[in-house]
Amino acid sequence: MDKIGITIIGAGVVGLAIAAELSRKYTDIVIVEKNDSFGQETSSRNSEVIHAGIYYPVDSLKSKLCIEGLNYLYEICEKASIPHRRIGKLIIATEDSELEHLEMLFEKARSNGLSELRLLDKKEIQKLEPNTNAIAGIYSPKTGIVDSHSLMGYFVNVAKSAGAEIVYNSEVDLLAKENPAFVVGLKEDQYHYQSRIVINSAGLYSDKISSLAGLDIVRLKYRLHLCKGDYFCYAKASPVSMLIYPLPPETCVGLGVHATLDMGSRLRFGPDHKYIDKIDYKVDPEKAGQFYDAAIKIIPNLERDAMVPDMSGIRPKIQGPGDSFRDFIIKDESDRGLNGLIDLIGIESPGLTACVAIAKMVMKMVEDIMQ
Numbered sequence: 001m002d003k004i005g006i007t008i009i010g011a012g013v014v015g016l017a018i019a020a021e022l023s024r025k026y027t028d029i030v031i032v033e034k035n036d037s038f039g040q041e042t043s044s045r046n047s048e049v050i051h052a053g054i055y056y057p058v059d060s061l062k063s064k065l066c067i068e069g070l071n072y073l074y075e076i077c078e079k080a081s082i083p084h085r086r087i088g089k090l091i092i093a094t095e096d097s098e099l100e101h102l103e104m105l106f107e108k109a110r111s112n113g114l115s116e117l118r119l120l121d122k123k124e125i126q127k128l129e130p131n132t133n134a135i136a137g138i139y140s141p142k143t144g145i146v147d148s149h150s151l152m153g154y155f156v157n158v159a160k161s162a163g164a165e166i167v168y169n170s171e172v173d174l175l176a177k178e179n180p181a182f183v184v185g186l187k188e189d190q191y192h193y194q195s196r197i198v199i200n201s202a203g204l205y206s207d208k209i210s211s212l213a214g215l216d217i218v219r220l221k222y223r224l225h226l227c228k229g230d231y232f233c234y235a236k237a238s239p240v241s242m243l244i245y246p247l248p249p250e251t252c253v254g255l256g257v258h259a260t261l262d263m264g265s266r267l268r269f270g271p272d273h274k275y276i277d278k279i280d281y282k283v284d285p286e287k288a289g290q291f292y293d294a295a296i297k298i299i300p301n302l303e304r305d306a307m308v309p310d311m312s313g314i315r316p317k318i319q320g321p322g323d324s325f326r327d328f329i330i331k332d333e334s335d336r337g338l339n340g341l342i343d344l345i346g347i348e349s350p351g352l353t354a355c356v357a358i359a360k361m362v363m364k365m366v367e368d369i370m371q
């Protein structure tokens with residue numbers, strides 16, 4: 001049986017960032033991906049926002065890795081000329097009844113160390129963005145956007161030029177501990193090999209990979225809930241130049257339908273949220289009215305007929321309907337008898353922003369295992 005040092009399951013932005021990071025120190029790395037190319041799932045179905053870390057509980061991994069990840073990401077984008085823009089973001093209150101929530105969010109974010117945030121009144125916002133409905137808002141100058149495909153392409157190049165291999169059209173369907181390594185099986189060609197370390201970065205399927213390895217995903221609360229988010233684009237010139245968000249809903253499920261811009265300055269609204277039973281990326285055109293209503297709450301004077309169905313993404317959530325906040329799970333499973341398995345479960349937003357910080361965290365775990 002062939003022997004490999006490190007297997008990374010999943011060529012999304014997180015698996016690829018891990019591959020790029022590990023390839024600086026280790027040579028024997030294989031990335032196994034079930035699709036025929038990288039970034040075909042959640043990593044290319046998101047808002048491409050580099051988040052500043054405003055929303056997450058202090059001391060959570062989401063907060064820490066987002067704040068660290070933003071800086072790493074800007075550094076890489078600048079060094080490697082990956083298309084990105086620090087366009088800034090406004091979270092706005094549109095009614096008096098929202099002002100207390102806005103101030104609380106501001107205080108919480110400041111206590112997370114985000115000293116660059118500013119609380120603005122209506123006049124100040126109008127100078128920055130004259131076409132919103134804001135009566136007050138939080139301005140985040142560090143928030144930006146990135147071309148996620150170019151970012152993933154960069155990680156692929158770094159990893160491959162250091163000797164890592166990416167194997168496409170290969171779905172892992174067996175993961176068995178046979179000390180000191182794992183036996184990894186690929187569905188299509190019945191091929192089995194041994195890997196000393198396995199990093200489970202399988203996005204929407206990461207709970208299933210943990211289960212293959214023998215973990216009880218229900219007892220450990222690893223089971224993922226699929227939460228779909230649709231987008232509609234605005235088929236006219238954008239009346240805003242930065243990202244405009246409403247106040248987030250109390251449920252922590254999503255951030256509320258917001259206005260994002262891509263690198264071509266195309267305005268999009270979304271994502272909304274709906275828990276679903278099976279993966280389905282279709283966007284229902286009948287939702288145009290709902291999206292229009294949410295959009296004009298933050299940006300008035302939009303044209304109803306310009307709301308066009310766009311794409312959707314699916315969040316791999318540990319938090320089920322009605323549950324409270326759940327953090328990322330990034331765990332070396334050695335204490336559960338699975339030395340060499342690193343699980344990454346529930347890597348929803350801000351996973352794109354945090355990808356390099358996650359990769360550095362995984363690097364430390366790998367170094368500990370290899371000692």
Ligand SMILES: Cc1cc2nc3c(=O)[nH]c(=O)nc-3n(C[C@H](O)[C@H](O)[C@H](O)COP(=O)(O)OP(=O)(O)OC[C@H]3O[C@@H](n4cnc5c(N)ncnc54)[C@H](O)[C@@H]3O)c2cc1C
Pocket residue numbers: 009010011012013014015016032033034035038039040041042043044045046047048049050051170171172173201202203204205206209229271312313314315316347348349350351352353354
């Ligand atoms: C609607 C939406 C909007 C978002 N917006 C933002 C944002 O603006 N900013 C931000 O920071 N984050 C955002 N996110 C989160 C971000 O997109 C994700 O955190 C990130 O893309 C996760 O990357 P990943 O590599 O973990 O997963 P994925 O991109 O899902 O990659 C996992 C890979 O594993 C592969 N795989 C699965 N099972 C197997 C198997 N058995 N064998 C082989 N391969 C397998 C899959 O094919 C896939 O390619 C958003 C997410 C959603 C859904």
